[in-house]
Amino acid sequence: MSNIILSQIKIHEKYGGVVPEIASRNHIYDISEVIDASLLDAGITLNDIDAVGVTYGPGLVGALLVGLSYAKGLSFALNKPLIGVNHIEGHIFANFIDHPALTPPLISLVVSGGHTHLVYMKDYSSFQILGHTKDDAAGEAFDKVARSLGLGYPGGPKIESLAKEGDPYALDFPRAMINENNLDFSFSGLKSAVINYLNKMNMTKQIINKADVAASFQQAVSDVLVDKAVRACKINNAGKLALCGGVACNSFLRDNFEFAARKNNIEFYVPSKIMCTDNAAMIASRGYFSLLDGYTHGLSLNASSALKIGERA
Numbered sequence: 001m002s003n004i005i006l007s008q009i010k011i012h013e014k015y016g017g018v019v020p021e022i023a024s025r026n027h028i029y030d031i032s033e034v035i036d037a038s039l040l041d042a043g044i045t046l047n048d049i050d051a052v053g054v055t056y057g058p059g060l061v062g063a064l065l066v067g068l069s070y071a072k073g074l075s076f077a078l079n080k081p082l083i084g085v086n087h088i089e090g091h092i093f094a095n096f097i098d099h100p101a102l103t104p105p106l107i108s109l110v111v112s113g114g115h116t117h118l119v120y121m122k123d124y125s126s127f128q129i130l131g132h133t134k135d136d137a138a139g140e141a142f143d144k145v146a147r148s149l150g151l152g153y154p155g156g157p158k159i160e161s162l163a164k165e166g167d168p169y170a171l172d173f174p175r176a177m178i179n180e181n182n183l184d185f186s187f188s189g190l191k192s193a194v195i196n197y198l199n200k201m202n203m204t205k206q207i208i209n210k211a212d213v214a215a216s217f218q219q220a221v222s223d224v225l226v227d228k229a230v231r232a233c234k235i236n237n238a239g240k241l242a243l244c245g246g247v248a249c250n251s252f253l254r255d256n257f258e259f260a261a262r263k264n265n266i267e268f269y270v271p272s273k274i275m276c277t278d279n280a281a282m283i284a285s286r287g288y289f290s291l292l293d294g295y296t297h298g299l300s301l302n303a304s305s306a307l308k309i310g311e312r313a
Contacts, residue, residue, distance in 0.1 A: 002041035003281040004034050016153050024062030053287025056084040057307030064303035081296040083287040091244040094271040094282035107238045109229045112245035113139035116185050118232050124289045127310035131183025139247045141187035145194050159214045160250050166211030168219035175224050222256045243270040246277050
């Protein structure tokens with residue numbers, strides 16, 4: 001009914017990344033305003049809601065505690081059920097907002113700044129992790145490469161924009177673990193390869209084509225993500241693939257996934273771009289299905305910065 005987003009990107013841009021203490025403080029300043037705006041946009045009051053859904057992990061513990069404390073207060077004051085939601089599961093459930101006809105079983109690839117997970121979702125409450133990153137997440141690699149190129153934060157949109165002017169096959173960056181017999185990922189080596197290339201070019205005073213670097217890096221990431229996701233579908237006889245997470249905003253990646261899915265007769269789903277980045281609607285979506293399953297929490301629920309997919313408090 002409403003989805004109000006108050007981004008802190010401009011606040012953290014000058015630091016080159018998120019500063020946890022600043023993030024938490026700004027959550028405190030803004031949370032009441034955001035909730036009031038959400039209710040106004042939906043045309044309802046707090047008394048009209050059925051339950052309170054809230055992220056309790058994973059993530060920065062300070063920021064999590066702000067939202068969790070506020071949600072507990074609402075739950076207690078309104079005498080409404082409290083539903084703790086896993087942030088990563090929330091990303092997966094963003095697809096059910098934009099694609100109401102989508103139902104499990106399906107394979108989901110979660111790609112964000114902190115997570116890269118391949119998940120087999122048998123039903124709305126069953127999650128099997130098929131593969132995950134062994135080091136850097138895909139989004140983290142985007143941010144670090146963007147910083148090395150002097151593009152600033154956030155790295156994903158800046159890499160994508162610059163890559164449009166470059167040749168994706170100009171530089172042969174590594175596709176780590178693409179030929180290994182598993183569904184795991186590794187992006188640390190790719191990140192290091194790009195940084196080493198830039199250092200070498202600078203030391204030898206050669207001209208760097210930043211657009212080619214961005215495009216070649218982006219192609220390497222896409223090749224690995226697409227290959228492993230399609231492979232996961234085939235291994236598990238899954239005919240549906242759902243992409244989600246902040247990195248799923250990348251149009252180049254979306255196009256590559258769509259092409260590969262069509263080629264392999266796989267139904268492909270991805271949320272609208274506004275639903276890919278962190279938002280409350282996806283948490284409400286996950287909370288809704290949890291409520292249908294009778295899954296709620298008490299006021300003793302605590303934040304869990306390292307919460308895993310499928311883990312229950």
